[in-house]
Amino acid sequence: MHPDQLIERSAHYRRHLLSIIHHAGAGHTGGSLSCIDILNVLYNRILDVSPETFSSVSRDRYIQSKGHCVEALYVVLADRGFFPAEDLDTLCRFGSHYIGHPTRKVHGVEQNTGALGHGLPMAVGTALAGKLDRRDYRVFTLLGDGELPEGSNWEAALTASHYHLDNLCAIVDLNGLQITGPTREVCDTQPLADKFRSFGWAVREIDGHDIHALTETLEAIPFEPGKPSVVIAHTVKGKGVSFMENNIKWHHGVPDAQQYARAMEELGAGNTFAG
Amino acid sequence: MGIAEQNLVGVAAGLASCGRKVFAVSPACFLTARSLEQIKNDVAYSDNPVTLVGISAGVSYGPLGSTHHSLHDLAALRAIHNLTIVVPGDNVETAAAVDAAAGCGHPVYLRFGKKPMPGSLTGAPLSEFTFGKGRIIRAGSDGSIIANGETVLPALQAAEALAEQGISLTVVSMHTVKPLDTELIDRLSADGRPMLTVEEHSVHGGLGEAIAGWLMQHRRHLPFKIMGLPDEYTVTGSQLEIFGHYGISSEGIAEAFLSLLV
Ligand SMILES: [Mg+2]
Numbered sequence: 001m002h003p004d005q006l007i008e009r010s011a012h013y014r015r016h017l018l019s020i021i022h023h024a025g026a027g028h029t030g031g032s033l034s035c036i037d038i039l040n041v042l043y044n045r046i047l048d049v050s051p052e053t054f055s056s057v058s059r060d061r062y063i064q065s066k067g068h069c070v071e072a073l074y075v076v077l078a079d080r081g082f083f084p085a086e087d088l089d090t091l092c093r094f095g096s097h098y099i100g101h102p103t104r105k106v107h108g109v110e111q112n113t114g115a116l117g118h119g120l121p122m123a124v125g126t127a128l129a130g131k132l133d134r135r136d137y138r139v140f141t142l143l144g145d146g147e148l149p150e151g152s153n154w155e156a157a158l159t160a161s162h163y164h165l166d167n168l169c170a171i172v173d174l175n176g177l178q179i180t181g182p183t184r185e186v187c188d189t190q191p192l193a194d195k196f197r198s199f200g201w202a203v204r205e206i207d208g209h210d211i212h213a214l215t216e217t218l219e220a221i222p223f224e225p226g227k228p229s230v231v232i233a234h235t236v237k238g239k240g241v242s243f244m245e246n247n248i249k250w251h252h253g254v255p256d257a258q259q260y261a262r263a264m265e266e267l268g269a270g271n272t273f274a275g
Numbered sequence: 276m277g278i279a280e281q282n283l284v285g286v287a288a289g290l291a292s293c294g295r296k297v298f299a300v301s302p303a304c305f306l307t308a309r310s311l312e313q314i315k316n317d318v319a320y321s322d323n324p325v326t327l328v329g330i331s332a333g334v335s336y337g338p339l340g341s342t343h344h345s346l347h348d349l350a351a352l353r354a355i356h357n358l359t360i361v362v363p364g365d366n367v368e369t370a371a372a373v374d375a376a377a378g379c380g381h382p383v384y385l386r387f388g389k390k391p392m393p394g395s396l397t398g399a400p401l402s403e404f405t406f407g408k409g410r411i412i413r414a415g416s417d418g419s420i421i422a423n424g425e426t427v428l429p430a431l432q433a434a435e436a437l438a439e440q441g442i443s444l445t446v447v448s449m450h451t452v453k454p455l456d457t458e459l460i461d462r463l464s465a466d467g468r469p470m471l472t473v474e475e476h477s478v479h480g481g482l483g484e485a486i487a488g489w490l491m492q493h494r495r496h497l498p499f500k501i502m503g504l505p506d507e508y509t510v511t512g513s514q515l516e517i518f519g520h521y522g523i524s525s526e527g528i529a530e531a532f533l534s535l536l537v
Binding site: 057104110111113114115117118120121123124125126128130132133151152155156159162 | 282
């Protein structure tokens with residue numbers, strides 16, 4: 001997909017995820033908006049996976065550690081043809097598979113996640129299996145900055161470099177906020193790049209909303225042969241909707257009808273990809 | 276993986292999801308407490324076919340104290356869906372359980388002790404081994420003792436001692452705690468004869484309460500007692516000394532069974 005198309009696709013995803021959250025009356029709005037550009041580039045430019053190849057042993061894997069931002073994943077998977085977009089009308093409804101965290105009941109989801117600090121260890125195991133089985137698939141995992149204090153992340157970070165897992169790429173959605181406040185005030189994880197470097201990782205820091213930078217960076221992994229890669233993606237929670245940006249209230253805030261209309265207008269509803 | 280149990284279980288889940296046969300081994304006390312959330316989510320909920328192996332379970336690490344004792348694991352794991360829980364009583368059951376776990380394609384918890392086990396409690400090779408099917412070690416008509424792991428041997432010795440007093444007991448190695456062999460429990464409780472359970476676990480939430488729950492809800496009223504470790508941080512000493520203190524010995528088990536007859 002051409003970069004300009006990707007940018008337009010991000011706007012479409014933002015509208016779509018807001019629409020399903022608005023319809024369901026539930027969802028993690030701010031975080032889904034902060035990571036949607038990352039998911040866009042992953043699924044449209046980077047990952048070698050499709051609905052047809054999802055059961056192939058050599059597919060690229062994506063494990064979403066920040067499972068609560070599942071709405072971002074749902075709209076991308078729907079767009080990639082893993083399931084019909086209409087299925088998302090059932091989001092969080094009684095009996096629906098489309099619940100508030102990823103589960104394998106949904107086509108395209110690799111692991112059941114949602115408890116924080118679980119994605120990286122599972123991604124490490126998946127990447128280690130690739131090395132042991134001599135397959136050349138790659139493994140991507142998306143971490144929130146709020147979940148970085150979970151010790152299991154750092155246990156896994158050690159293991160990844162110990163086994164030279166250069167088929168593994170972690171992406172940190174560094175939006176600077178978590179449910180109880182700014183991450184720097186709650187539990188500061190800076191200097192984050194230095195921490196990962198000292199754990200044996202190759203690090204790149206980019207603007208996590210810059211489609212070009214995301215594409216270029218994710219196409220370049222491994223950044224160093226023999227080392228796991230981490231992309232520290234600087235993002236804005238609530239990105240794309242002025243009154244949601246950098247506002248903790250939108251961590252799992254749900255737009256009412258008026259807010260929804262305003263947000264859709266800001267996101268350019270009515271054009272080609274209006275969802 | 277190093278001493279990092281949460282990561283151990285998460286990595287094991289990732290490996291298993293790619294088709295590798297994975298055994299995640301760590302002392303039961305750490306594996307089932309520190310990584311409980313990984314067991315629940317990464318292994319059981321995601322249905323990644325990891326075999327979790329808890330070694331030196333119960334009070335195997337006797338004098339090392341309660342940090343190293345694992346008397347909670349069966350209770351904690353029984354409440355997690357999609358996990359077969361197995362506590363073998365001798366070497367032949369252990370070998371068969373390892374094979375069955377590797378082949379079953381779903382999560383399994385194998386709970387092992389520390390000291391060498393009897394080769395075969397019956398003296399004979401296993402005729403068959405299936406998860407969820409208890410093994411009758413000794414057949415009798417005056418009641419039953421249902422045990423697992425390292426308590427099957429003293430249970431068998433107790434039954435042999437009682438046989439000399441003319442009391443003939445069935446002894447079962449209930450190697451699978453979940454799914455429970457309710458068919459066998461039904462058979463053994465059908466005539467209302469006393470039943471004693473023995474385990475190297477807290478009296479709360481283990482084999483005994485699993486059986487009690489089944490009996491109560493199926494209107495089986497019979498003299499019944501759960502033997503295990505009481506709800507306290509135990510005295511310390513060797514495993515056998517701790518067992519002896521709480522009556523988990525051939526004498527103590529025989530005495531407990533006799534108390535059900537009055
Ligand atoms: Mg955050």
